[in-house]
Amino acid sequence: xxxxxxxxxxxxxxEALKALGVxxxxxxxxxxxxxxxxxxxxxxxxxxxxxxxxxxxxxxxxIEAGRAALLQQGTGTTGSRLxxxxxxxxxxxxxELATFFGVExxxxxxxxxxxxMGSVGTLAGPGDTIxxxxxxxxxxxxxxxxxxxEVIRFRHNNADDLERRLRRLGERxxxxxxxxxxxxxxxxxxxxxxxxxxxxxxxxxxxxxxxxHSVGVLGATGRGLAQQAGVEDAVDFIVGTFxxxxxSVGGFCVSRHPELDLVRYKARSYVFTASLAPSVIxxxxxxxxxxxxxxxxxxxxxxxxNRLYQALEQAGCRLGPHPGPVVAIEVGSKEQALMWWRRxxxxxxxxxxxxxxxxxxxxxxLRCSLSAAHSxxxxxxxxxxxxxxxxxxxxxxxx
Ligand code: PMP
Numbered sequence: 001x002x003x004x005x006x007x008x009x010x011x012x013x014x015e016a017l018k019a020l021g022v023x024x025x026x027x028x029x030x031x032x033x034x035x036x037x038x039x040x041x042x043x044x045x046x047x048x049x050x051x052x053x054x055x056x057x058x059x060x061x062x063i064e065a066g067r068a069a070l071l072q073q074g075t076g077t078t079g080s081r082l083x084x085x086x087x088x089x090x091x092x093x094x095x096e097l098a099t100f101f102g103v104e105x106x107x108x109x110x111x112x113x114x115x116x117m118g119s120v121g122t123l124a125g126p127g128d129t130i131x132x133x134x135x136x137x138x139x140x141x142x143x144x145x146x147x148x149x150e151v152i153r154f155r156h157n158n159a160d161d162l163e164r165r166l167r168r169l170g171e172r173x174x175x176x177x178x179x180x181x182x183x184x185x186x187x188x189x190x191x192x193x194x195x196x197x198x199x200x201x202x203x204x205x206x207x208x209x210x211x212x213h214s215v216g217v218l219g220a221t222g223r224g225l226a227q228q229a230g231v232e233d234a235v236d237f238i239v240g241t242f243x244x245x246x247x248s249v250g251g252f253c254v255s256r257h258p259e260l261d262l263v264r265y266k267a268r269s270y271v272f273t274a275s276l277a278p279s280v281i282x283x284x285x286x287x288x289x290x291x292x293x294x295x296x297x298x299x300x301x302x303x304x305x306n307r308l309y310q311a312l313e314q315a316g317c318r319l320g321p322h323p324g325p326v327v328a329i330e331v332g333s334k335e336q337a338l339m340w341w342r343r344x345x346x347x348x349x350x351x352x353x354x355x356x357x358x359x360x361x362x363x364x365x366l367r368c369s370l371s372a373a374h375s376x377x378x379x380x381x382x383x384x385x386x387x388x389x390x391x392x393x394x395x396x397x398x399x
Pocket of ligand 1 (some may be wrong): 213244323
């Protein structure tokens, strides 16, 4: 008996993939020359699996701000903010996030995962109730486990189911924490946030929206789905990440409740981890400025997203229900999905392969994420490569 015995099944699965000559998990990006181009497993590819929605990873202003901070303030903070202290940049970014979202309070965490897990896990505690959309991200699930609260899952994107479950809680509904996402990461579908906010308001509960995939993508100034749906007043907490539209790493929680600030003294994922490096903070601050003024970038992103979605829909692919920067095609079997992922790579297109149990529908997904930085020609190339696969095997991803 060994602690490693429980990994035996995983080890066997990984060996089988290696034997097929395919290693889609943690693929090595050997070279990266722009927001949309790189070399993966020896193949020059268009990067279509990066969540780099606004293409800001190579923005010259962001790079310059990062470089200047690196030279002036060094490579890292080497400790947590509560123990070692905050740099001026951490405080400035929190202030800028609060201003951007038009709220009182903001906390910056060292990753999006830590932000979501820490916020959910600290805001709710033993004796509280959390209601989460069944398709919520792993970081939200981890937060619920940490909280010690009662956890109730409601059916994905189903405001009626949420309401039924809130009703059953009676008086406890008024203190419950509801957690949903803006755009769901796997299928790219959007939450029916106006309906969810209306239910929340009827019962007086608290509402948290994880806008990891929707900040920079939705809303007139990129504040996400809550802004787009016109329900920001009903949202109590927004969590998100710097690792997608903002092109760096880190996460945040913002709130119109000033009491959010107390979370920073309690969330272990904030208290007991090193704060973000000055260069990361500096490039993120510039990226946030670009994002807010980024109408043109958002238009380019949506033009690309709609173009790919329509092309794949016309080709008869089984897709998520909403066009958007995440476009995922469902593939009939794991073997097919692996083969297609490899063939796409050989044809110069890098996408994400997602297999159950990581997929919400229990099916295999080839997941593309689009960027404002993709050219129309690149989008067409992605569409062409994916369409060719489906047309060669018409039953494998038929709508
Ligand atoms: N929330 C959601 C919905 C996500 O999809 C992700 C990352 N994929 C996270 C949180 C965590 O963000 P990060 O990768 O920046 O830690």
